[in-house]
Amino acid sequence: MADCLFCKIRDGLQPADIVYQDEQVVAFRDLRPQAPLHDLVIPREHIATLNDLGPEHRELIGHMHLVAARLAREAGFAESGYRTVLNCNRGGGQTVFHLHLHVIGGGRFHLSGG
Ligand code: 5GP
Ligand code: ZN
Secondary structure: OOHHHHHHHHHOOOOOOEEEOOEEEEEOOOOOOOOOOEEEEEEEOOOOHHHHHHHHHHHHHHHHHHHHHHHHHHHHOOOOEEEEEEEHHHHHHHOOOOOOOOOOOOOOOOOOOO
């Protein structure tokens, strides 16, 4: 998608601190980190929201979580703990409409948010 910020990051057209990539996903540091660890895991495929996933994406969404766990482990948060967040549409807090899984660690979390 030509006008998508995260497609541009995937394609190297927009600078980002890439921490992991493979044939299915790219992961990079969030521009405005909410905690010491704040990465975003995106599918290479442009999928706008969680609503746009189909059964064909079953393996992909699982893989995104495995990558999230790997990033948290590598950053030293596997035992102490971390949070994954996937915001869907504006009411869910989504601002960039290319699916992304937040991986956040080292912050002070409450049960329901922030
Ligand atoms: P959302 O609110 O859509 O779930 O999260 C979007 C995230 O993307 C935010 O945490 C925001 O800081 C991050 N973000 C927005 N623009 C950029 C950018 O150009 N580069 C990077 N690395 N992160 C971005
Ligand atoms: Zn995109």
